[in-house]
Amino acid sequence: MICVLLLAWILNSGNAFNDFPSLMSANASMAVVIDKGFFDSKHEYRTTVKTIHEFVTNVLREEIHSIDLDVRIFRNTKINNLRERDCPRFPDSEGVSIPLIPAGKELSQIFYDLRSHDILDWNNVNLLHDDTFDRDTISEVATAISTPLPNKKFNMVSRSLFVFKHADSQRNRKYYIKEMLEDFHVDQLGKYFLVIATIEAAFDVMEVPDSQWLYVITDSVVRNATNITSFTEFLSEGANVAFAYNSTDNDTHCDAKLMCHVQELVSALANALKLSLMIEIELYNHVSDEEFELIRLNKREKRREILKNIQIKLVDDTFASGGSCGKCLFWRFASAITWGNFFLHGKNIAHLIDSGTWIPSLGSNLTDAIFPHISYGFRGISMPVASYHNPPWQTISLNNAGEKEYGGLVFDVIKYLATKLNFTYTVLSPMSNRTLKFTQNETKSEVTYSFLTTKPGQLSRALLFTAPFAKETWACLAASIIIMGPILYLIHKYSPGTKTVGLNSSWQCVWYIYGALLQQGGMYLPRCDSARLLVGVWWLVVMVVVATYSGSLVAFLTFPNMDTAILTVDDLIAHKGKVTWGFPNGSFLGEYLKNAEDEKYHIIWERAEIHNATQAAEVIEKVKAGKHVLIDWRSTLRFLMRNDLLLNGGCSFSLSTDEFMDEPIAMIIGQKSPYTKIINAELHRMHESGLMNKWITEQIPVKDKCSDGSVNQGVDERKVNVSDMQGIFFVLFMGVAGSIFLLCCEFLWHGQQVKKRRKLQPFLS
Numbered sequence: 033m034i035c036v037l038l039l040a041w042i043l044n045s046g047n048a049f050n051d052f053p054s055l056m057s058a059n060a061s062m063a064v065v066i067d068k069g070f071f072d073s074k075h076e077y078r079t080t081v082k083t084i085h086e087f088v089t090n091v092l093r094e095e096i097h098s099i100d101l102d103v104r105i106f107r108n109t110k111i112n113n114l115r116e117r118d119c120p121r122f123p124d125s126e127g128v129s130i131p132l133i134p135a136g137k138e139l140s141q142i143f144y145d146l147r148s149h150d151i152l153d154w155n156n157v158n159l160l161h162d163d164t165f166d167r168d169t170i171s172e173v174a175t176a177i178s179t180p181l182p183n184k185k186f187n188m189v190s191r192s193l194f195v196f197k198h199a200d201s202q203r204n205r206k207y208y209i210k211e212m213l214e215d216f217h218v219d220q221l222g223k224y225f226l227v228i229a230t231i232e233a234a235f236d237v238m239e240v241p242d243s244q245w246l247y248v249i250t251d252s253v254v255r256n257a258t259n260i261t262s263f264t265e266f267l268s269e270g271a272n273v274a275f276a277y278n279s280t281d282n283d284t285h286c287d288a289k290l291m292c293h294v295q296e297l298v299s300a301l302a303n304a305l306k307l308s309l310m311i312e313i314e315l316y317n318h319v320s321d322e323e324f325e326l327i328r329l330n331k332r333e334k335r336r337e338i339l340k341n342i343q344i345k346l347v348d349d350t351f352a353s354g355g356s357c358g359k360c361l362f363w364r365f366a367s368a369i370t371w372g373n374f375f376l377h378g379k380n381i382a383h384l385i386d387s388g389t390w391i392p393s394l395g396s397n398l399t400d401a402i403f404p405h406i407s408y409g410f411r412g413i414s415m416p417v418a419s420y421h422n423p424p425w426q427t428i429s430l431n432n433a434g435e436k437e438y439g440g441l442v443f444d445v446i447k448y449l450a451t452k453l454n455f456t457y458t459v460l461s462p463m464s465n466r467t468l469k470f471t472q473n474e475t476k477s478e479v480t481y482s483f484l485t486t487k488p489g490q491l492s493r494a495l496l497f498t499a500p501f502a503k504e505t506w507a508c509l510a511a512s513i514i515i516m517g518p519i520l521y522l523i524h525k526y527s528p529g530t531k532t533v534g535l536n537s538s539w540q541c542v543w544y545i546y547g548a549l550l551q552q553g554g555m556y557l558p559r560c561d562s563a564r565l566l567v568g569v570w571w572l573v574v575m576v577v578v579a580t581y582s583g584s585l586v587a588f589l590t591f592p593n594m595d596t597a598i599l600t601v602d603d604l605i606a607h608k609g610k611v612t613w614g615f616p617n618g619s620f621l622g623e624y625l626k627n628a629e630d631e632k633y634h635i636i637w638e639r640a641e642i643h644n645a646t647q648a649a650e651v652i653e654k655v656k657a658g659k660h661v662l663i664d665w666r667s668t669l670r671f672l673m674r675n676d677l678l679l680n681g682g683c684s685f686s687l688s689t690d691e692f693m694d695e696p697i698a699m700i701i702g703q704k705s706p707y708t709k710i711i712n713a714e715l716h717r718m719h720e721s722g723l724m725n726k727w728i729t730e731q732i733p734v735k736d737k738c739s740d741g742s743v744n745q746g747v748d749e750r751k752v753n754v755s756d757m758q759g760i761f762f763v764l765f766m767g768v769a770g771s772i773f774l775l776c777c778e779f780l781w782h783g784q785q786v787k788k789r790r791k792l793q794p795f796l797s
Contacts (some may be wrong), residue, residue, distance in 0.1 A: 139476035141173035267382035270706025409454030498582030517542030527560035613661035614641030
């Protein structure tokens with residue numbers, strides 16, 4: 033039978049209740065309301081009323097005799113629902129309530145109290161129990177965990193009930209439990225499980241812990257409460273498990289009857305009123321009457337103060353003085369500490385902590401969260417993190433003090449995880465930089481492979497003056513000069529009535545045509561109309577050729593021509609005789625190239641060089657020199673380009689436009705780790721909130737003027753310098769040298785002719 037004993041006190045001094053005058057100046061009244069329907073007989077009711085009235089009067093007269101307090105007993109009243117089994121307690125700010133609970137019937141009230149204090153904030157539950165419990169007990173518990181409570185944020189939405197056979201043997205019991213649990217669909221039922229069982233049955237259910245499990249051990253008193261520590265052998269890493277077990281001392285005298293609780297409450301109330309009066313007197317002695325009326329407690333504050341003092345007195349009486357009322361039923365809560373034990377001890381070693389108690393007079397009193405890992409994550413433990421220098425994902429540098437500093441996208445994620453899951457970390461360096469690169473984590477990023485080449489340079493400008501025309505064009509011009517000379521000579525020679533003055537040889541006509549091409553003309557012009565028509569047409573051709581050449585030459589002088597960039601895999605293969613290529617050792621790219629269906633990737637694999645970590649500087653210099661091509665993650669290549677831009681102030685590299693393979697990047701954790709779902713859930717929230725994109729933008733270089741090879745093709749306008757004109761000076765030098773050579777040849781030829789003439793002349797005297 034459950035009862036709520038309510039004591040209300042009212043001050044009355046002729047003023048309105050809302051004025052709430054001070055206890056020093058007003059008469060006070062206490063109302064004791066006793067429900068007649070609570071008692072089974074009239075005799076019991078009358079005896080109890082008389083006893084309560086005498087006890088209350090004596091206590092108040094002895095404890096707070098300085099207050100004029102009138103006690104009034106309200107008889108023959110009927111309070112609705114007072115006889116109902118179990119009920120939520122009054123909120124601490126509104127009153128004090130104590131249930132009268134027979135031993136063995138306290139389970140439902142325990143869950144009412146847990147929910148009243150927001151300790152058990154489940155919105156659904158799966159209730160498991162063995163068949164040793166009667167239907168009424170389980171029904172009361174189910175009602176206690178699902179009944180909506182006033183002014184509470186969390187109310188039960190759904191519940192599922194499962195019963196398994198206790199069985200006589202452990203083997204049979206395990207069979208029944210296994211058969212039942214195999215049908216569980218946690219995604220549908222939820223992640224909250226309440227198990228009400230004996231110690232033996234709880235051991236069997238412990239074999240499959242998951243989500244949040246609260247085990248209620250009802251026979252721990254009979255089987256010795258210290259056995260609760262044996263459950264640690266069945267706790268796995270990462271489990272969220274708590275225990276509520278009966279720890280009542282049966283050897284202690286227990287008196288949980290109505291008058292025992294009446295005495296406790298009345299004594300606590302008297303003590304609270306006495307303390308309140310003493311505080312008022314102390315305040316009144318230090319201030320004036322006007323100030324006292326302004327700063328003294330109002331009605332709400334006075335009620336809060338008295339209720340607080342009542343609760344303190346009840347706690348002191350229960351624990352300090354060993355009160356017998358509150359300890360007739362005594363339950364303890366124990367919480368499992370399982371997260372991170374492997375990282376601390378190198379093996380799964382769980383332990384239990386005392387997280388609170390429950391007694392009828394005080395209800396639940398928790399000293400820690402009932403599920404510590406749900407509330408506090410890893411509880412501040414230090415976790416080892418293996419990493420290596422792999423910018424921009426992970427960067428390791430030394431500060432001015434010589435200490436290592438860690439950064440990059442992965443460490444941004446780890447720092448956020450450490451904050452959300454409440455842990456610190458110590459970084460360890462593996463032997464190989466590529467050991468931990470590839471994982472099968474569900475939440476990951478994708479990176480692609482590209483290749484890095486030297487920035488395309490300017491082509492040689494020694495023969496810049498020939499650049500406006502292609503080789504075929506120059507060949508056609510030379511042939512035209514050679515052909516037009518003899519044609520002009522023949523037309524001019526065989527034209528009727530024309531003397532071949534000045535154009536009397538094919539060689540002279542060739543020089544005339546060449547001079548016309550250079551817009552220099554000649555001393556002699558054709559006299560016949562046919563030859564003049566031919567020369568006129570040639571002049572028209574010369575005008576077009578010269579205009580085209582001049583315009584193109586200006587463009588080539590102002591905008592230098594660049595070497596061909598290697599931007600695609602096909603470009604790379606086309607330059608296989610000019611450059612080499614390779615990728616870092618341990619890269620997954622090798623397996624991809626070997627197994628690719630496209631033949632061009634097989635060519636890349638067959639001619640590729642494998643780079644070791646110690647060759648990084650050498651490889652970069654070879655790429656800058658234009659002798660080598662580096663294939664790696666596109667993000668890593670962009671990072672190298674940005675660093676080179678910051679150090680040298682210019683672009684030394686060109687990044688390919690081809691992205692020919694995707695590779696997953698993730699954090700690796702132990703196989704079947706219990707923290708995989710937790711970490712994945714946090715990573716998913718990072719993606720949804722935009723944090724991941726923010727960190728990627730901050731850590732991975734965005735496109736700049738060095739990112740694309742096509743950008744490198746254009747340059748700003750510039751002035752023409754000596755290097756641009758060097759080719760024509762070379763031609764001038766060759767012309768002068770050729771002229772001198774021909775001059776020497778002419779002298780030799782002329783000398784030979786003179787000697788020959790002298791030999792042919794007769795002797796004259």
